[in-house]
Amino acid sequence: MKIYIDADYKCHVSNDGIMRAFEVPEFDGKSPAFIEGYRYIPAGETWTNPQGAKCSGVSPWRDLNLLNEFQAQYVAQINAARAAYTEGVNSI
Amino acid sequence: MSIRGSNFENQHPFASDHALVWERCIPDGLLYGVDMSFTPTLFTIGTGFMLVAGRMFEITAAENISISPGSGYARVYVAIDTGGAATENSFNQVTFGVDYAANLDSFAELTQEAININQGAAVYQAEVAVLSIDNTGATAIERQMELVSPSAGSGAFAAIAVTYPAGSTVTVTDGKITYTSSNTSGAALFIIPYAATWTVTATDGTETATETIEITAENQIVSVTLAYSFYVYNLGDECVDVSGGWVGKALGLNTEFPTGSVPKITKGPTTITATGTAAGSNTSTNGLFYAANKIDLTKVKSIEVKFKGSATAGQSTFRILSGFGTYMVDTAVAGLSPSAANTWFVGNVDTGALTGEFYLGFNVLLANRYIEMEYLKCIC
Numbered sequence: 001m002k003i004y005i006d007a008d009y010k011c012h013v014s015n016d017g018i019m020r021a022f023e024v025p026e027f028d029g030k031s032p033a034f035i036e037g038y039r040y041i042p043a044g045e046t047w048t049n050p051q052g053a054k055c056s057g058v059s060p061w062r063d064l065n066l067l068n069e070f071q072a073q074y075v076a077q078i079n080a081a082r083a084a085y086t087e088g089v090n091s092i
Numbered sequence: 093m094s095i096r097g098s099n100f101e102n103q104h105p106f107a108s109d110h111a112l113v114w115e116r117c118i119p120d121g122l123l124y125g126v127d128m129s130f131t132p133t134l135f136t137i138g139t140g141f142m143l144v145a146g147r148m149f150e151i152t153a154a155e156n157i158s159i160s161p162g163s164g165y166a167r168v169y170v171a172i173d174t175g176g177a178a179t180e181n182s183f184n185q186v187t188f189g190v191d192y193a194a195n196l197d198s199f200a201e202l203t204q205e206a207i208n209i210n211q212g213a214a215v216y217q218a219e220v221a222v223l224s225i226d227n228t229g230a231t232a233i234e235r236q237m238e239l240v241s242p243s244a245g246s247g248a249f250a251a252i253a254v255t256y257p258a259g260s261t262v263t264v265t266d267g268k269i270t271y272t273s274s275n276t277s278g279a280a281l282f283i284i285p286y287a288a289t290w291t292v293t294a295t296d297g298t299e300t301a302t303e304t305i306e307i308t309a310e311n312q313i314v315s316v317t318l319a320y321s322f323y324v325y326n327l328g329d330e331c332v333d334v335s336g337g338w339v340g341k342a343l344g345l346n347t348e349f350p351t352g353s354v355p356k357i358t359k360g361p362t363t364i365t366a367t368g369t370a371a372g373s374n375t376s377t378n379g380l381f382y383a384a385n386k387i388d389l390t391k392v393k394s395i396e397v398k399f400k401g402s403a404t405a406g407q408s409t410f411r412i413l414s415g416f417g418t419y420m421v422d423t424a425v426a427g428l429s430p431s432a433a434n435t436w437f438v439g440n441v442d443t444g445a446l447t448g449e450f451y452l453g454f455n456v457l458l459a460n461r462y463i464e465m466e467y468l469k470c471i472c
Contacts, residue, residue: 026427028346039442043431047442053394053471055442057410057428064414064425064446 001027001035009039009047010061026058031074037062107147108174112208115146120218121240126151128221128236132229135159135168137188137220143240145207145216147172149186157188161229164194168220169202175213188220196222196234250284250312252305256294257320264292294318301472319391324383324452324468327362336385338364345378345455346421355379355456363464370459380420381463382413382453389446391472398438398466399454401430408433408463412441413451420455436466443470 004012004019012019013032022042027035039061041047046054060067097103125140137155141148159166168190176185193199199222205214221236256262258278264271266288273280284290284307293302299320307314324335342352355366366381389395389412401408412426425446430437454463 025346026421026424028421043429046440049394049440049442049444051393051444051471053396053440053442055394055440057426057439057441059412059426059442060445061442062445 001025001030003027003035003040005040005042009041009045011035011038011040024058031071033070034067034074037067037070106211108208108211111146111148113146114143114148115208118143118146118240120144121238123148123240126237128233130159130223130230130233132161132231133159135166135190135221135223135230137168142170142237144170144172144218145204147186147207147216155188157190159190159223159225159230160192161227162192162225163227164192164225165196165199165234166190166192166223166225166230167199168223169217170220171203171215171217172207173213173215174207174211175215189217192225248283249286249310250307250314252282252284252290252292252307253313253315254280254282254292254294254318255316256280256301256318257296257299260294260296262292262294262318264290266290292316292318294320296320317391319472321469321471324387324470325364325465326467326469328360328364330359330364334385334387335383337383339382339384340366341380341382341416343378343380343416343455344376344419345457346419349376349378349457350419351377353377353379353459355381357381363466365462365464366454366456368456368458368461377458378420379456380413380453381456382451383468386449387452387470388449389443389470390448392443392446392470394440394442394444394471395452396438396440396467396469396471397428398436398468399430399463400434400436401454401456401463402461403433403457407457407461408454410439410441410452410454410468412443412446413453414448415451425450440471 001024002021003024004015004021006019013035024040037060040058041056046056049055098105098109121143123141123143125138126142127138129136135157139151139154141150157168171187171189173185178185202217203215205216207214207216222234223230224232224234252264254262256278259276262273262280264282271282287307290305290307292305301318301320303316305314323331325331330338340355340357342354344350344352353369355368358365368379370377397410410428411424413423414425415423417423426441428439428441456463
């Protein structure tokens with residue numbers, strides 16, 4: 001999944017023109033709202049959390065339960081769309 | 093309009109205005125000095141500053157109060173009489189007195205009029221000390237006025253209850269006032285005198301844990317649990333009490349590497365290594381090397397891990413899993429890859445947004461790929 005990160009390393013699914021793009025497999029199949037609740041700090045770079053730890057990698061900055069709810073709704077919408085499509089095809 | 097300005101431009105502030113604020117905020121007590129001592133017939137109040145009913149005064153020469161012999165108790169009190177003389181050259185509004193009672197709780201009620209209202213004459217008395225007496229005179233000080241503490245009496249505004257590792261010391265500070273726990277039992281209650289941002293810190297001399305608390309409302313009570321950093325693996329120590337031991341599990345990574353294969357674990361004196369295995373010629377395998385126990389990350393702000401692996405992104409990766417799904421990526425909520433292959437790497441993963449229990453581990457992709465770990469530390 002191609003994502004973009006801002007100056008605070010927060011992830012976005014679209015580029016405002018000054019963001020950096022990365023391919024992050026961890027976000028494959030994830031909803032935009034889920035992705036945008038994460039930070040991605042590329043290898044070799046660090047982001048300092050409020051406690052002073054220099055962090056890297058992939059980690060959520062929004063509440064994980066909320067992100068999981070976003071993802072569950074996203075999956076339900078996709079499944080509903082697929083079911084409707086299948087029903088449409090079968091009716092032809 | 094009938095309003096009197098006090099601390100306003102061109103308005104006259106009375107001493108009682110100033111004292112009223114102090115009276116409402118600070119309990120009666122000693123401000124500085126005022127050592128107390130006694131002989132059988134004399135009670136001595138040393139020089140220093142006192143604050144009574146918001147009125148501050150200095151004792152510039154020791155006060156000696158005669159104590160009569162008898163049976164029971166003598167109470168020394170200070171009396172403020174705002175009807176007394178108070179001129180540029182003389183001051184006679186503060187005096188000390190003594191009265192007697194058979195029991196500690198049978199003294200006559202002290203006069204405590206509102207001396208800071210209406211600028212009129214009024215009397216306010218406060219107990220300075222109580223001595224036990226016998227037929228020779230004073231024998232002991234039973235109780236005495238304390239140094240003023242903002243946390244005492246009317247200074248209470250809110251409270252912070254702290255649970256911390258036993259054996260540690262806890263402090264609570266807003267940068268102006270610092271309170272320290274009176275013991276190291278593992279639980280402490282701090283009375284907070286006003287709204288502010290308070291920092292609660294526990295330390296055992298080596299480890300430190302801290303939390304920031306916003307006190308915004310009167311009678312607010314906040315509970316804080318402080319915990320120190322802890323290891324899940326450290327230099328040959330599997331930290332079994334926490335980790336439950338480090339084990340392998342067959343778990344596919346994703347649809348590209350769907351086949352699970354249990355990694356081989358080698359325990360060295362200071363490191364632990366997991367090596368990927370594959371059934372036959374299967375080239376799409378993945379294994380999980382992890383702490384058997386789920387770890388509660390609610391208080392963990394970040395995880396620091398030192399490891400190296402045979403590959404970088406996605407192939408020898410530290411992962412935090414919410415549970416076990418069909419594939420590892422189904423439940424991976426955070427992760428960290430080394431920046432270079434076959435090179436020791438120390439990294440931190442921010443876990444500030446994670447609450448509840450999670451598995452901590454690494455994925456080892458394909459046969460003969462490996463990860464080797466030196467330590468994994470949860471930082472609270």
